[in-house]
Amino acid sequence: xxxxxxxxxxxxxxxxxxxxxxxxxxxxxxxxxxxxxxxxxxxxxxxxxxxxxxxxxxxxxxxxxxxxxxxxxxxxxxxxxxxxxxxxxxxxxxxxxxxxxxxxxxxxxxxxx
Amino acid sequence: xxxxxxxxxxxxxxxxxxxxxxxxxxxxxxxxxxxxxxxxxxxxxxxxxxxxxxxxxxxxxxxxxxxxxxxxxxxxxxxxxxxxxxxxxxxxxxxxxxxxxxxxxxxxxxxxxxxxxxxxxxxxxxxxxxxxxxxxxxxxxxxxxxxxxxxxxxxxxxxxxxxxxxxxxxxxxxxxxxxxxxxxxxxxxxxxxxxxxxxxxxxxxxxxxxxxxxxxxxxxxxxxxxxxxxxxxxxxxxxxxxxxxxxxxxxxxxxxxxxxxxxxxxxxxxxxxxxxxxxxxxxxxxxxxxxxxxxxxxxxxxxxxxxxxxxxxxxxxxxxxxxxxxxxxxxxxxxxxxxxxxxxxxxxxxxxxxxxxxxxxxxxxxxxxxxxxxxxxxxxxxxxxxxxxxxxxxxxxxxxxxxxxxxxxxxxxxxxxxxxxxxxxxxxxxxxxxxxxxxxxxxxxxxxxxxxxxxxxxxxxxxxxxxxxxxxxxxxxxxxxxxxxxxxxxxxxxxxxxxxxxxxxxxxxxxxxxxxxxxxxxxxxxxxxxxxxxxxxxxxxxxxxxxxxxxxxxxxx
Numbered sequence: 001x002x003x004x005x006x007x008x009x010x011x012x013x014x015x016x017x018x019x020x021x022x023x024x025x026x027x028x029x030x031x032x033x034x035x036x037x038x039x040x041x042x043x044x045x046x047x048x049x050x051x052x053x054x055x056x057x058x059x060x061x062x063x064x065x066x067x068x069x070x071x072x073x074x075x076x077x078x079x080x081x082x083x084x085x086x087x088x089x090x091x092x093x094x095x096x097x098x099x100x101x102x103x104x105x106x107x108x109x110x111x112x113x
Numbered sequence: 114x115x116x117x118x119x120x121x122x123x124x125x126x127x128x129x130x131x132x133x134x135x136x137x138x139x140x141x142x143x144x145x146x147x148x149x150x151x152x153x154x155x156x157x158x159x160x161x162x163x164x165x166x167x168x169x170x171x172x173x174x175x176x177x178x179x180x181x182x183x184x185x186x187x188x189x190x191x192x193x194x195x196x197x198x199x200x201x202x203x204x205x206x207x208x209x210x211x212x213x214x215x216x217x218x219x220x221x222x223x224x225x226x227x228x229x230x231x232x233x234x235x236x237x238x239x240x241x242x243x244x245x246x247x248x249x250x251x252x253x254x255x256x257x258x259x260x261x262x263x264x265x266x267x268x269x270x271x272x273x274x275x276x277x278x279x280x281x282x283x284x285x286x287x288x289x290x291x292x293x294x295x296x297x298x299x300x301x302x303x304x305x306x307x308x309x310x311x312x313x314x315x316x317x318x319x320x321x322x323x324x325x326x327x328x329x330x331x332x333x334x335x336x337x338x339x340x341x342x343x344x345x346x347x348x349x350x351x352x353x354x355x356x357x358x359x360x361x362x363x364x365x366x367x368x369x370x371x372x373x374x375x376x377x378x379x380x381x382x383x384x385x386x387x388x389x390x391x392x393x394x395x396x397x398x399x400x401x402x403x404x405x406x407x408x409x410x411x412x413x414x415x416x417x418x419x420x421x422x423x424x425x426x427x428x429x430x431x432x433x434x435x436x437x438x439x440x441x442x443x444x445x446x447x448x449x450x451x452x453x454x455x456x457x458x459x460x461x462x463x464x465x466x467x468x469x470x471x472x473x474x475x476x477x478x479x480x481x482x483x484x485x486x487x488x489x490x491x492x493x494x495x496x497x498x499x500x501x502x503x504x505x506x507x508x509x510x511x512x513x514x515x516x517x518x519x520x521x522x523x524x525x526x527x528x529x530x531x532x533x534x535x536x537x538x539x540x541x542x543x544x545x546x547x548x549x550x551x552x553x554x555x556x557x558x559x560x561x562x563x564x565x566x567x568x569x570x571x572x573x574x575x576x577x578x579x580x581x582x583x584x585x586x587x588x589x590x591x592x593x594x595x596x597x598x599x600x601x602x603x604x605x606x607x608x609x610x611x612x613x614x615x616x617x618x619x620x621x622x623x624x625x626x627x628x629x630x631x632x633x634x635x636x637x638x639x640x641x642x643x644x645x646x647x648x649x650x651x652x653x654x655x656x657x658x659x660x661x662x663x664x665x666x667x668x669x670x
Contacts, residue, residue: 019552022581023545052552054577055640056585062640083570090574090644092630 003028005035010110011042013103019052029060036067041074044106048079053087065097074098076106124265127155128272141280148273149178152249156258156266159251160227163237163273164189164196166245173200173245175220179227187220194218195234199246205235205267209257211250231257235267237274244277296328303329303359306366314338316532317409319346322507322525324472331358332470332522333366337373345373345384347406348524350423350470352444357400364395365402381408381417382455385442389421389453392446401446405468409528414563416466416528419455421445424471424485428463429498430605437466459563459669464530465498472523476514488513503527534561538600543588543614548580551599555610558601562608565670572608572667575648578641579612579663587616587661607650610665618661619654 003024006013012035020028035043043064047053061077068075077099080088088094100106130151145163153161162182164173173189173196175182189196195216199206208214211232229250237244247270252258258266303325312319321334331351338344347369351361368391376384385406392402403422410417418426418437422444426437440454458466474485482488488509496505503525510523535557541547555576559569576599588595597614619627628646629639645652651666 019549021545021548021552021577022584023548025545052573052577054574054581055644056581059640082566083574086567086570087574087644090571090647091640 003031005031008107008110011044011107012038012040013044013046013107015046015049015103017049020047020050020057021052021054022056025056025060028057029063032060032064036064036071039071039073042076042106042110043068043073044076044078044103046078046103047084048081048102050079050084051082053084055087055091058087058091058093061093061097065093074110076100076109078103078106124155127151128265128269141277144276144280145176148247149176152247152266152269153178155269156233156249156262157253158249158258159253160249162248162250164200164246164248165277166200173197182227189218189220195232196246196248199234199236200243203236203238203241203243205233205263207233207258207263233258233263233266235263235270237270237277239274239278242278244274244281247273299356299359300325300328303362306363307333308336312336314344315342315411316530317344317411318527318529318531319344320503320527320529322503322523324524325522326354326472326520329356329359330354330522331362332472332524333362334524334526335366335369336526337370339374339377341377342411343376344409344411344528345369345376345381345406346409346526346528347404348423348468348470348526349402349404350472350522350524351402352400354522361396361400361402365392365404368392368395376408380455381406381419382453384408385419385421385445385453385455386451389445389451390449393449396446401444403444403470407466407468407528409530414530414532414561416458417455418458418466418468419453421453424469424474427467427493428458429465429467429502430463431498434467434493434498435463464532465502465527466529467503467525467527469525470521470523472521473510473525475521476510476523477517477520478513479516484510484513500529532561534558534603535601537602538598540596540598543580543584543595543597543616545581545584548577548584551580552577554599555601558603558608562603562669564608568667568670571648572610575645575665575667576610576612578644579665582619582641583612583614583616587614587618607666607668610667612663612665613657613660615660618656618663621652621654624652624654 004015006015014031016028045061065075075097077097079102080099100109149161149163160178162175162177164175167174171191175187175189177183191197192201195206195208195211195214198216209231211217211229231252232248232250234246234248236246247266249258249266252262307323310321310323319336323332323334325332331353332349334348336344336346349365351358351365368388372384372388375387405420405423405426407426408417418439419442420426420439421442425439427434428437437456437458439456442453443451474483474489476484492506492509495509496502506525535554539550539554541550552573555573556569559572580597583597595616597612599610599612602609602611624642627639628642630643648667649665650668653664655662
């Protein structure tokens with residue numbers, strides 16, 4: 001799985017696809033850390049085309065969340081469904097990370113804010 | 114009219130001729146007419162008659178050498194007249210003046226001018242059974258019949274009795290043959306309502322045993338593969354026996370065949386309720402049908418069971434046969450308002466199921482014991498779950514019932530899921546790129562066990578977390594093969610996954626120390642162990658023979 005990055009006026013969107021596992025982490029982590037360095041206002045990570053996510057991948061998400069909390073930027077996860085949702089619930093990230101159904105919803109929310 | 118009795122030689126010739134005719138004739142009417150003509154010749158008398166019982170009242174119907182009597186079909190009521198007396202007492206009488214005999218009875222239907230003076234009446238005996246009587250009236254020579262006449266007449270009568278008996282046996286045999294033929298035809302017709310006794314539907318094998326107590330029965334079995342691949346099957350037992358039960362059986366199997374497709378979108382219990390309403394509409398009051406039905410879904414490999422008036426189903430769990438604790442329901446055809454409940458059996462419960470009618474359990478041996486008392490459980494135990502188990506069970510059932518009359522129809526239907534399990538284990542080199550192989554391996558077992566997606570997804574995640582940790586930490590500094598293996602051991606109500614590797618393993622103490630609940634401020638790490646603990650019901654880290662072993666147990670819904 002190769003993560004792809006799309007830059008929008010108010011946000012950056014990382015789209016994942018297929019199975020997100022340990023083999024995915026290095027490239028995903030690199031893109032995420034690049035966004036930290038770029039000090040973007042909002043990062044959207046889209047899981048709508050992802051069929052599996054394990055905790056090493058969530059750890060990258062948590063890493064960005066912890067960075068965002070200190071840097072005053074936002075993190076939104078979109079397209080959480082199926083096995084991704086089951087995994088998301090197990091690690092309880094929904095308790096503190098914002099989720100929205102679609103990337104469009106997240107982009108619209110960014111415009112409002 | 115002759116005044117001299119026939120010579121003995123002449124009488125013997127007539128007797129021999131009659132005997133020949135008697136042994137070859139097959140038509141009773143022809144025979145009787147011939148007998149009468151010959152007997153009148155032998156007895157040299159005015160009239161000869163034969164009186165045979167006819168109808169439920171056992172009136173004696175007269176056949177005579179006098180056409181006037183034959184034309185009106187004259188009958189003598191049971192016990193009336195000299196003939197009735199001889200028929201009852203089975204004793205010959207020789208009367209010189211019949212008109213003045215107190216037993217004399219002249220049916221009103223007799224319109225002839227015959228005046229009976231002398232009369233000899235003999236019973237036609239077949240052992241103790243009286244087949245009728247014969248009368249010779251008014252010797253042509255005048256006066257009465259003498260002793261010799263009576264002896265000849267009785268000899269003649271004994272020949273006739275034997276022949277009548279033979280004809281009666283032949284008639285009975287013909288009637289029985291016709292009945293047998295009709296029953297054989299009925300059996301063939303009834304069997305045409307039953308599907309093939311064995312079938313292979315993909316991975317599913319259906320096998321049946323069906324034995325009606327008589328030629329036609331009220332038991333039946335059915336199986337139908339419907340549009341979405343589901344298989345509806347079951348056994349039924351119509352109350353009563355014989356042709357009425359067979360007709361209800363035909364009606365039921367037809368209704369079942371015409372409504373089976375409803376199970377595509379309807380629950381099994383819903384289908385039973387619909388079938389019950391249809392049967393209530395068409396069945397006579399007081400009649401009902403007990404049915405145990407199963408619905409197998411190939412997508413989920415689950416069996417749904419609905420029991421209505423028959424013994425519970427049995428499932429073989431890999432070691433023993435066990436009765437399924439299914440909810441009981443009323444037989445069909447009694448009340449349109451009856452409600453039906455079902456139960457669902459996961460593949461973990463077993464892959465071979467059996468349903469049967471009560472004729473299996475209720476059969477008695479010569480000692481008066483029922484098969485269900487002890488022999489059924491013992492037979493299941495011996496038959497176990499092999500492919501020939503049904504034959505084994507049937508053999509034991511037949512041996513148990515040997516010499517005893519079967520009291521009821523008996524039917525057994527088995528369904529076996531022959532889907533082969535995935536490989537028991539997978540060996541791999543533990544690399545980030547190979548972890549998907551373990552996920553695929555676990556997924557293949559989840560599919561075979563027909564686990565719900567919510568459960569299989571979590572088990573896949575939990576195993577991946579273990580493998581990821583081995584990859585990251587147990588083999589963190591190791592190059593080379595990094596061997597690991599994973600195997601699945603399904604058990605009743607749970608599944609156990611064993612993962613082994615040769616890297617540095619955790620202990621249970623380490624597990625408790627490193628596991629961390631997620632929180633926003635907590636240092637990243639320990640999420641995998643948290644997921645493992647959340648997902649599995651039991652986790653054990655240990656070292657065995659230099660290998661690190663992680664045993665994960667998940668209870669199944």
